[in-house]
Structure formats: C-alpha cells, structure tokens
Amino acid sequence: MRTVAPTISVVLPARDEGDRVGATVASALGAAAEPDGIEAVVVDDCSSADGRPRVAAGADRRRTRIIRSELHLGVGAARNLAARHAHGRLLFITDAHTRFSDGWDHEVRRLIAPSRILSVTVRDRASAWRGHGCRLVVPHMGTRWNTAPPATGTRAHVQIASSAGTVVQRALFERLGGYDEGMVHYGGFEPEFSVRAWRAGAEIVHTTTVEVTHRFKPEAECTAFLAAARTAMVHNCLRFGTAHLPESMILEMVRLHALEYPDHIREALVMLEQRSAWGRRAELARSLPHGFASFVRRFALLDQIGRPVPEV
Amino acid sequence: MLTAAAEPAALRALRDDPTALADRFGLSGDVRDRLADAEQLVPRDARGEYVTITLHTITITAGHGL
Known part of the structure; x- marks a missing residue:
C-alpha cells in the first residue's frame, strides 16, 4: 500500500493499446531514479475487449490506476480525465506506446x-x-x-x-x-x-x-x-x-x-x-x-x- | 458566414469561385485578398492537382507521422 503521495503522475490515454500500456508503465517506473515517487494514470478510452490496457501484476500494477470510459472521449478529453485523477504535483503527459530515458524523473524535477x-x-x-x-x-x-x-x-x-x-x-x-x-x-x-x-x-x-x-x-x-x-x-x-x-x-x-x-x-x-x-x-x-x-x-x-x- | 459556408453552393464558391463568395458576403480588403490567394497555400503536383498536405498534430517529417 502506498504511504507516500507521488510527485509525478505519468498520464496517458489508451485506446486499443493492450500490452503496449504495460510496457510504457514498466519503462516509466524502471527508468525512474525514484520510482516510489511515480504513479501512472491511464484512461482506457473505450477500448475493445481485446485492446484494454494490460499492466503487469506487482509493483507496476500497484502504481497504476486505470480509469475506464465507456464513451470514446478522444485524446484531449481522455488526458483531461486522467489529470483529474492524478495525485502528483507534476504531470508527465505521454502516449501509450513510449519508453523513457534513464533518470527522467530527476531531470523533470530539476527543470x-x-x-x-x-x-x-x-x-x-x-x-x-x-x-x-x-x-x-x-x-x-x-x-x-x-x-x-x-x-x-x-x-x-x-x-x-x-x-x-x-x-x-x-x-x-x-x-x-x-x-x-x-x-x-x-x-x-x-x-x-x-x-x-x-x-x-x-x-x-x-x-x-x-x-x-x-x-x-x-x-x-x-x-x-x-x-x-x-x-x-x-x-x-x-x-x-x-x-x-x-x-x-x-x-x-x-x-x-x-x-x-x-x-x-x-x-x-x-x-x-x-x-x-x-x-x-x-x-x-x-x-x-x-x-x-x-x-x-x-x-x-x-x-x-x-x-x-x-x-x- | 462560416455557417453559410456549409451550404453546397457556398462550398462550391469557396473552392472554385472565391470572388463570388466574397461578393455574396460583402468581404473586402485583406480578407477578400487572402481568400482569393488561398490556392497558393496548397501545393500541386505535376498535373496541377492539389496535393494534400498531411500536416497534423504529429507531423509527417522525413516519414515520421503518427
């Protein structure tokens, strides 16, 4: 159970991205200098059954929240919805099919x-x-x-x-x-x-x-x-x-x-x-x-x- | 005016006869001139056909698009 609020929320919309979401979350957490300070907030934008976001069980899943929309919101509204559910002081807005460079969170906080x-x-x-x-x-x-x-x-x-x-x-x-x-x-x-x-x-x-x-x-x-x-x-x-x-x-x-x-x-x-x-x-x-x-x-x-x- | 532009006749004028469109809506000066010159913004191929500029949020640059 999380006891410390995250400082950075990785925010992403996902429509029929499936496993790519899990790989993005794993990258964001794995490349972070301080993964305990990171959460992922995913909006499942009315994905089909086969395309729903899939995030690996364990640490990745514990740090991820998936908000399901039964209507197709589009990328803008989906990101806004994710932001409303975010707890972090900073938002890192990205797509559902990305990989992060090492130490990205340290640089973001610095800049x-x-x-x-x-x-x-x-x-x-x-x-x-x-x-x-x-x-x-x-x-x-x-x-x-x-x-x-x-x-x-x-x-x-x-x-x-x-x-x-x-x-x-x-x-x-x-x-x-x-x-x-x-x-x-x-x-x-x-x-x-x-x-x-x-x-x-x-x-x-x-x-x-x-x-x-x-x-x-x-x-x-x-x-x-x-x-x-x-x-x-x-x-x-x-x-x-x-x-x-x-x-x-x-x-x-x-x-x-x-x-x-x-x-x-x-x-x-x-x-x-x-x-x-x-x-x-x-x-x-x-x-x-x-x-x-x-x-x-x-x-x-x-x-x-x-x-x-x-x-x- | 933009509402009227959705009418079929106005749309045809918008594409093919901007002078008539400008006359219909009383457009003058810079607006009228820019409307008439908008064709310059659209590239054409060797046959003179309009070429779609696939520009969008994530842009086609050196083959990198969506």
Missing part, C-alpha cells in the same frame, strides 16, 4: 518551474530520428517537427510540445483548462494547448536531457488511421484557427481545408458551428492576457508560404 512547460526529445524506436518539439504551420494549423536540437547553453523555447512528452505542473495545467474538449477525437490538441499556454503567459522549454522513444505507426496503419480520423482532424484545425488566428486569416484557412479535403469540409463546418467555435474565440480573447500576435512576434512566425502573419 520544471511553475509557469514552465517542458517539451522532451522524442525518438523514433526504429531509426536515429529525433524530434525537438514542433512549430506551427499557419493557416493550415498543423505542425512540423523541429529536427535540429536547440543550441546548447540557451533556454530553448519551442512553440509546441509533443503529445509524447509534455511535462507541466498540475496547477498550471488546471489553470490553463487542460486540452480543448471542443475538439474531437484526434488532431490539434497539443498545438492548441501550447499556443494557449503561450498566450496565458507560460513558456515551453525544450530539453534534450529527457528522451521518450515513441512507436510511430507503420505507413499502412497510418493511412488507415488518417482515413478514419480525417473529418475530426479538419474540424479540429478549423476550431484551432478560429480560436487563435487573426480574423483576416480565418476564411483563408477554411478555403485551404476546403481545397485539400473536399469530402470532409462540409461536415467539419457543421461541427464547427455546433461546437461554438466563435464562442470559444471570444472566451479566450477575454481570459488570456496575450493575443496571438505576441506568439507571432516571439517566434517571428510567417505563414506556410513565407508571408507575414497579419496583426488582425
């Missing part, structure tokens, strides 16, 4: 600060590739990986922390309101959260001293996944852009998606209205101290063909 989100290095388990946070692509509202490591000796601000490795104090996560549950299922949650964090006055700092090795889907699996998720992803991009972009760019964004995804745009626009995207924009304008323009200036952001981003 975190009240208004700081850590972005950790993401490795591909099948190659030498590494990602060092992401950057925003506007007006599409997608992202690109940073593949060059940040310069040493500097505080490496990045625009977006990856879903595979985002570390944040639970108090800050709650103050920010977690991930946007107006988005659906998959796509856009992490960049929207990151941009909102920047607008709220937090910073996102990348570290190369913590690495998470991630299982990227093989091409065939990726293609099938995207085919099923595309409408949700189009909607989420539109909602993200409606929430944050200068107003003069919003229609441009919509037309871009209409050109690229003609079979998905109508349903995405209907969802956008039903889920009150403009209300969300107004709410963020009232509550956040900084506009999107501050994010643009900080990172000298240009649009995806190199043009300046307008102020309004």
Whole structure:
C-alpha cells in the first residue's frame, strides 16, 4: 500500500493499446531514479475487449490506476480525465506506446518551474530520428517537427510540445483548462494547448536531457488511421484557427481545408458551428492576457508560404 | 458566414469561385485578398492537382507521422 503521495503522475490515454500500456508503465517506473515517487494514470478510452490496457501484476500494477470510459472521449478529453485523477504535483503527459530515458524523473524535477512547460526529445524506436518539439504551420494549423536540437547553453523555447512528452505542473495545467474538449477525437490538441499556454503567459522549454522513444505507426496503419480520423482532424484545425488566428486569416484557412479535403469540409463546418467555435474565440480573447500576435512576434512566425502573419 | 459556408453552393464558391463568395458576403480588403490567394497555400503536383498536405498534430517529417 502506498504511504507516500507521488510527485509525478505519468498520464496517458489508451485506446486499443493492450500490452503496449504495460510496457510504457514498466519503462516509466524502471527508468525512474525514484520510482516510489511515480504513479501512472491511464484512461482506457473505450477500448475493445481485446485492446484494454494490460499492466503487469506487482509493483507496476500497484502504481497504476486505470480509469475506464465507456464513451470514446478522444485524446484531449481522455488526458483531461486522467489529470483529474492524478495525485502528483507534476504531470508527465505521454502516449501509450513510449519508453523513457534513464533518470527522467530527476531531470523533470530539476527543470520544471511553475509557469514552465517542458517539451522532451522524442525518438523514433526504429531509426536515429529525433524530434525537438514542433512549430506551427499557419493557416493550415498543423505542425512540423523541429529536427535540429536547440543550441546548447540557451533556454530553448519551442512553440509546441509533443503529445509524447509534455511535462507541466498540475496547477498550471488546471489553470490553463487542460486540452480543448471542443475538439474531437484526434488532431490539434497539443498545438492548441501550447499556443494557449503561450498566450496565458507560460513558456515551453525544450530539453534534450529527457528522451521518450515513441512507436510511430507503420505507413499502412497510418493511412488507415488518417482515413478514419480525417473529418475530426479538419474540424479540429478549423476550431484551432478560429480560436487563435487573426480574423483576416480565418476564411483563408477554411478555403485551404476546403481545397485539400473536399469530402470532409462540409461536415467539419457543421461541427464547427455546433461546437461554438466563435464562442470559444471570444472566451479566450477575454481570459488570456496575450493575443496571438505576441506568439507571432516571439517566434517571428510567417505563414506556410513565407508571408507575414497579419496583426488582425 | 462560416455557417453559410456549409451550404453546397457556398462550398462550391469557396473552392472554385472565391470572388463570388466574397461578393455574396460583402468581404473586402485583406480578407477578400487572402481568400482569393488561398490556392497558393496548397501545393500541386505535376498535373496541377492539389496535393494534400498531411500536416497534423504529429507531423509527417522525413516519414515520421503518427
């Protein structure tokens, strides 16, 4: 029986991940310098019977809580649910198919600060590739990986922390309101959260001293996944852009998606209205101290063909 | 306006005739210009067909996607 509250909660959504969850938990605990300070909080996001999270009996299982959702929440709402059940002061948000570098918890405790989100290095388990946070692509509202490591000796601000490795104090996560549950299922949650964090006055700092090795889907699996998720992803991009972009760019964004995804745009626009995207924009304008323009200036952001981003 | 964009006629104009869409909704200035120029954002292949940019939360970079 646990007598000491954990300081770090490893938070992950899992939908049909099965044994991969147990391997992730085992890695997080096995690689930790102080495993007694770690708990895992898993949201079983309406997995099928064969795909439910499986964690080995013993120490791993004692340090793991699995919350079952009978509805498909999607990654954002699932992470929020896991965070609500977390006991740790720090949240290490990751995916259900990752491996942790040795001593990760020591580094996280050393580097975190009240208004700081850590972005950790993401490795591909099948190659030498590494990602060092992401950057925003506007007006599409997608992202690109940073593949060059940040310069040493500097505080490496990045625009977006990856879903595979985002570390944040639970108090800050709650103050920010977690991930946007107006988005659906998959796509856009992490960049929207990151941009909102920047607008709220937090910073996102990348570290190369913590690495998470991630299982990227093989091409065939990726293609099938995207085919099923595309409408949700189009909607989420539109909602993200409606929430944050200068107003003069919003229609441009919509037309871009209409050109690229003609079979998905109508349903995405209907969802956008039903889920009150403009209300969300107004709410963020009232509550956040900084506009999107501050994010643009900080990172000298240009649009995806190199043009300046307008102020309004 | 975005609600109206879900109508089939408006969607066709959004894709193929942004000038008509801009006229219908009284758009002017930078919004109108950016709407018209949005095609520049979408790459085309050698046949002139639009190429889907598979950009999403975990991005396709050097083959690393989801």
